[in-house]
Amino acid sequence: MKKLSRRTFGKLSLGVAMSVVVGGTELRLLRPAYAAVATPAIDSTTAWGAAAAKEPINVLNQKPIGIVVHHTTNPNTNDFTRNKAWQVARQIQQSHFNRGWIDTGQQFTISRGGWIMEGRHQSLSILQGGTKHVQGAHVDGHNETHIGIECEGLYMNVTPSLPLWNKLVALIAYICQQYGLTANAIVGHRDLDSTSCPGDTLYSLLPQLRTAVDTTLSGGAVGRMWPILRRNTPATGLAKTMQYLLRARGATITADGAFGPGTETAVKSFQTANGLTSDGVVGAATWEKLIMTLRSGDTGEAVKALQNQLTVQSYPTTIDGSFGTGVNTLVRAFQTNRQLTVDGVVGLNSWNNLAM
Known part of the structure; x- marks a missing residue:
């Protein structure tokens, strides 16, 4: 796995960061022992009306070793409905077909309304099994080893919506539990490729994302994020x-x-x-x-x-x-x-x- 650079952890002092309040006390770092986490609701490709993949999906007989956070760069809509989330998922798949890909590139997508959706076919069932990995197409050179999560929206200068953030924490904690990963497995797209993805602001929040995921894995209360x-x-x-x-x-x-x-x-x-x-x-x-x-x-x-x-x-x-x-x-x-x-x-x- 790629060793995380100092900038991955150093953005805490720049831009907009996050903190939490639990029981009236502000917490910025929690690292108790890991515990079981809740399984988040995830809409399957069938649920959101995905077209069939153009070719068979490649399922690798290995666990992923990293989780890559992306942003879609779509306008930051205020339509938080499930129907809008499904529409976005269908648009992404068609866009990826137009690039010549066999299916949606990322394994999972989270809408601004906080709806988690399966991206590439079979990603949900394979995640539930916890022993294999669906090869995606979301970051060159790392598709065989990393799961990709697309966050709907553009996060160069603004934070993600609270529903999206909360579900991002929940999904990543579940992925970590299923594959025996720690929160240190979380990286931004720009850590692995030359890109501005997942946006300056969302990237600056990755240290807080790791802390929130770590807290969730530990069975602690993440609290309100600000x-x-x-x-x-x-x-x-x-x-x-x-x-x-x-x-x-x-x-x-x-x-x-x-x-x-x-x-x-x-x-x-x-x-x-x-x-x-x-x-x-x-x-x-x-x-x-x-x-x-x-x-x-x-x-x-x-x-x-x-x-x-x-x-x-x-x-x-x-x-x-x-x-x-x-x-x-x-x-x-x-x-x-x-x-x-x-x-x-x-x-x-x-x-x-x-x-x-």
Whole structure:
């Protein structure tokens, strides 16, 4: 197996990272002994209406030794339905046929709505057996040894959706269990080939993905996943949302999306005031203290944060700080899309999904 380079683990300090809160405590590294994991629901090729493979599938009498994370580079849709996931799976297969391949290249696909699908025929049954490997066509020179997972979407500058992330953790943990692999088997496409795949942001999250998979294999609770923001993080809409929330808590900073020294100082002050580690890093524990429950009729900087993040998530609205009928409609649409309680109230779960 290819030895993982330092950059595979070194992205934690760059871009957007992740952290978790379990029982009110922020955790960044858990490595207890491995335990059995749940089998995730996976839609077969029959379920999503795959065409027959052009040639017989090559099943190798060996276990895979690595798991490669990809992104499809499709636009980041807000259609999280199962029907949309199946449509994407069919489009991918036809695209791969057009390349002259015998079938879908990767073994598994996960939609933005969190639907896991079998990619290449027989991948699901062979995975369930845990002793053989379906040869795919997803990374040159490593198809005989690595399983490929395509994540629907483009993740150069944004994080994957929370449903996708959670199912990615669940699927990889199951694969590791079936083949006796550890979380260190996880690599990005760019680790094995000259490519930008799986996108700068998703690639930067691989250390957190390994930690989450390791925790799942150990029988631990992964907890809620949140993006991590720190000083010199490239300017993003999410950073601007965080700045609006700091302003709502009394900070006198500009909400411009640039995480500079002024924002870092404001974060540290907020952390100190709320009994958190004052490190200037906005991780899970800080997010969960920073967010505010919002509902129709509310006004102010926290509502601007909500409006900004709705816009980031492709639910555009005017950022005027007023939670009126229009914002209520958008919130309910977002909650419906993410399969949350549809009540128009933006609480912990809604904020968590908005941030991803």
